[in-house]
Amino acid sequence: MRLVLxxxxxIAAQIHLSDPxxxxxxxxxxxxxxxxxxxxxxxxxxxxxxxxxxxxxxxxGKLISGxxxxxxxxxAEKPNALSVPLEAVAQNGNEAxxxxxxxxxTIEERKVKLGIQGxxxxxxxxxxxxxxxxxxGNRSQYRPGEKVQPKEFAPMGANGGGAS
Numbered sequence: 499m500r501l502v503l504x505x506x507x508x509i510a511a512q513i514h515l516s517d518p519x520x521x522x523x524x525x526x527x528x529x530x531x532x533x534x535x536x537x538x539x540x541x542x543x544x545x546x547x548x549x550x551x552x553x554x555x556x557x558x559g560k561l562i563s564g565x566x567x568x569x570x571x572x573x574a575e576k577p578n579a580l581s582v583p584l585e586a587v588a589q590n591g592n593e594a595x596x597x598x599x600x601x602x603x604t605i606e607e608r609k610v611k612l613g614i615q616g617x618x619x620x621x622x623x624x625x626x627x628x629x630x631x632x633x634x635g636n637r638s639q640y641r642p643g644e645k646v647q648p649k650e651f652a653p654m655g656a657n658g659g660g661a662s
Contacts, residue, residue: 499556501532503569504547512573513537519552521567530554530561581619586632587612597633597640598626605633605644 501521505513517534532554541548552569554561586596587610598608610625626632631648633640640646 499554499561499563500535501552501554501567501569503550503552504542504545505537505550505571507541507546507548509571509573510541510548513548513550513571518572520570520572521552521554522570523561523565523567525562525565526560528560579613579621580623580626580628581616581621582626582632583634584615584618584620586634587620588637596622596626597637597642599631599633599646599648603646603648605640605642605646607642 501519503519513534515534515536518531519534520529520531522529532552535551535553537550538548582596588595589612594610594612595607596610597605600606608625611623613621613623615621634651
């Protein structure tokens with residue numbers, strides 16, 4: 499079975515033959531993994547996308563043409579990367595900051611350098627270390643120098659990290 503995807507221009511250069519592609523088939527309540535089998539070497543100038551074909555093993559015949567899927571492309575992976583929830587980061591142009599807690603539970607604003615961004619988390623490549631605590635959520639209610647009583651948050655599926 500073949501799935502044809504319009505890949506946005508922003509990630510087209512990161513697509514390679516045989517890359518794994520995971521799809522969620524809602525009708526089957528199942529995840530299935532396929533591989534990139536071919537892609538156009540050019541962009542559709544109207545949509546700014548690149549047509550990409552993903553092949554899946556369908557010997558069981560469960561996949562039927564026209565079924566809806568949610569597609570997940572893994573473009574880059576860093577297994578032990580330090581990451582924080584997106585809500586912890588404020589960005590202004592090329593600069594990013596987080597509100598971090600000192601050991602005395604005082605808030606300080608720290609500049610951070612960001613790496614790969616996912617759907618709900620972003621990699622921090624500089625400015626934080628494992629075990630640092632950051633404020634998640636509405637930053638406007640906190641000020642640097644303010645003493646707070648933190649509540650620990652255990653992130654679901656935190657891939658790397660330690661910041662909470």
